[in-house]
Amino acid sequence: RFGAIVEKIEAGKSPSGQSSPANDHEFGVLKVSAVGDWTFIPSENKRIEMADFLSEYQVRAGDFLATRANADPNSVARTCIVSESYPNLMLSDKTWRIRFRENRTYSQVGILAWTKGRLFREHILKELAGTEAKNISQSRFLDAPFPICTPSEFNNFADQVSSILNQEAAIVQRMQGLLTIGKA
16 A cells, blocks of 8 residues: 555645735745646745744655645645745645655655556545545545555656656757747
């Protein structure tokens, strides 16, 4: 199960915020939409007062985030990896920081890819609760399937995923360059 590789799940807090996002000199709490599909979207936050900011929930580079609730069932347990630190942003109560066991050396990119796969997603959709906004408990999230393989075997899969993601990024960059040439 997924819980075999997880040490703990940290949930943030959700102080009242304004509808506009925080700028670089203000403080914000994440909206669930900050956990994009594969990527972290820092602009998806609500501005809060400095006194409401809790530094222990600060968003840091390398954080593996998951959403615990969303109006869209397909967005519950959505995951991403944060690429850089955001010292002015904090996790909300609907955003989890997943801490993995240190004695398990599974690649985070591989874990991220696994959480996008059919077996994991089917489990999540089957375990949802709530009427309007859907949510999942930590225990049901941790009960999701995880492959039975060695870290080395899993990391071979992760290397292939990384290669595909790098190729995709290169293609996007090349396309953007071509579009820029067309506008000149």
